[in-house]
Amino acid sequence: MFNVFGLNPIIMKNVKARGYVEPTPVQSAVIRPALDGRDLVVTAETGSGKTAAFALPLIEHLMGKKERSMEKKPQALPAALVLCPTREVAQQLNGEIAWFARGTGISTAAVYGGVGMQPQVNALKSGTTIIVATPGRLLDHLQRGNVDLGGIKVLILDEADRMLDMGFLPDVSRIISRTPRERQTMLFSATMPHEVLGLVNRFLRNPATLAEEENTTPPETLAQAVCPAVQEEKTKLLVSLLRERNSSRVLVFARTKYRAERVARQLAREGFRAACIHGGRSQQQRDAALDGFRRGQYKVLVGTDVAARGIDVFGVTHVVNYDFPSEPNEYIHRVGRTARAGRDGSAVSFVTMEDRKVLQDIEHVLGQRIPLWETQNS
Numbered sequence: 525m526f527n528v529f530g531l532n533p534i535i536m537k538n539v540k541a542r543g544y545v546e547p548t549p550v551q552s553a554v555i556r557p558a559l560d561g562r563d564l565v566v567t568a569e570t571g572s573g574k575t576a577a578f579a580l581p582l583i584e585h586l587m588g589k590k591e592r593s594m595e596k597k598p599q600a601l602p603a604a605l606v607l608c609p610t611r612e613v614a615q616q617l618n619g620e621i622a623w624f625a626r627g628t629g630i631s632t633a634a635v636y637g638g639v640g641m642q643p644q645v646n647a648l649k650s651g652t653t654i655i656v657a658t659p660g661r662l663l664d665h666l667q668r669g670n671v672d673l674g675g676i677k678v679l680i681l682d683e684a685d686r687m688l689d690m691g692f693l694p695d696v697s698r699i700i701s702r703t704p705r706e707r708q709t710m711l712f713s714a715t716m717p718h719e720v721l722g723l724v725n726r727f728l729r730n731p732a733t734l735a736e737e738e739n740t741t742p743p744e745t746l747a748q749a750v751c752p753a754v755q756e757e758k759t760k761l762l763v764s765l766l767r768e769r770n771s772s773r774v775l776v777f778a779r780t781k782y783r784a785e786r787v788a789r790q791l792a793r794e795g796f797r798a799a800c801i802h803g804g805r806s807q808q809q810r811d812a813a814l815d816g817f818r819r820g821q822y823k824v825l826v827g828t829d830v831a832a833r834g835i836d837v838f839g840v841t842h843v844v845n846y847d848f849p850s851e852p853n854e855y856i857h858r859v860g861r862t863a864r865a866g867r868d869g870s871a872v873s874f875v876t877m878e879d880r881k882v883l884q885d886i887e888h889v890l891g892q893r894i895p896l897w898e899t900q901n902s
């Protein structure tokens with residue numbers, strides 16, 4: 525139960541209103557040491573409940589600060605910073621944090637690239653308590669003097685492996701160097717490659733290390749299948765999968781922006797409502813695609829890893845690896861977009877000759893063979 529943590533009643537009310545009854549394993553592991561103010565390194569991925577794991581203690585911490593500083597002049601500088609890899613993740617985190625902060629007087633603002641600066645400048649200047657940001661845009665604001673990170677008490681690095689994958693290490697380092705040394709830092713990452721550990725060693729102090737147990741185990745409700753394929757046949761296979769009765773919300777992963785666009789076009793030609801999401805699209809296009817997919821306007825969302833990997837859309841029935849991932853963690857991340865929270869889901873992967881080695885690696889990590897796909901249409 526959440527009440528073991530002794531959180532402020534306003535926060536507890538929000539937790540209840542959000543429909544959370546039992547903490548997830550990562551929440552059980554993280555909330556207490558986070559409340560104690562410890563630096564933390566947490567192996568956890570999207571879907572584990574990691575957002576609430578850091579958001580709840582963060583808000584509790586900031587509420588305490590607020591009450592104590594009541595008589596002083598209002599705190600104008602932001603007190604907490606959450607860094608994350610993409611706009612979509614920033615929006616998701618910001619929404620979730622805002623939910624838990626309702627009625628607390630704590631405000632949160634999201635800052636990311638691909639949209640105008642001015643609304644973000646206004647939010648930053650109006651004295652927001654929490655900033656959720658992608659590194660590039662935040663650095664831009666810092667360099668223009670739009671924000672001062674000198675008041676940061678809590679720093680959260682979310683999806684650290686993805687941030688580094690995307691080449692954000694220099695930006696992240698520069699941003700952290702603008703925050704006070706005396707702060708609490710929590711780092712969340714699905715994987716802990718060398719580069720992430722480097723970040724930990726440089727910026728965290730005597731952190732507690734918490735690992736999510738089932739990191740490499742996809743949920744039991746997930747049906748996985750592989751389908752041997754040659755490049756030219758992939759779209760035909762995808763179309764036949766989309767004609768299956770139960771495939772109502774399908775997330776398709778393609779290797780490049782160009783390929784994602786092409787697949788979406790081919791599907792549209794076949795009469796499917798398909799949208800596309802990747803780094804080459806404008807913010808507005810990405811929002812519209814994701815929103816339409818959420819609302820069921822699009823049955824299919826085709827994306828590249830960078831844009832689609834972290835998205836949280838309820839009720840994805842199928843994940844299709846149109847192009848196979850390049851390593852096991854990638855696979856586990858992608859297929860984790862479906863079969864969430866006890867629901868059924870399927871992951872079908874098209875495998876070419878060149879992909880066989882990676883398939884073996886994945887099966888090794890999973891400790892099981894992935895069966896061949898049997899289409900319901902044959």
Ligand code: AMP
Nearest residue numbers: 544546547548570571572573574575576
């Ligand atoms: P996250 O890993 O933070 O992206 O969360 C994944 C999903 O699980 C989100 O849709 C959350 O709203 C949901 N969630 C997180 N914690 C809980 C909980 N304790 N009970 C029920 N759902 C939760």
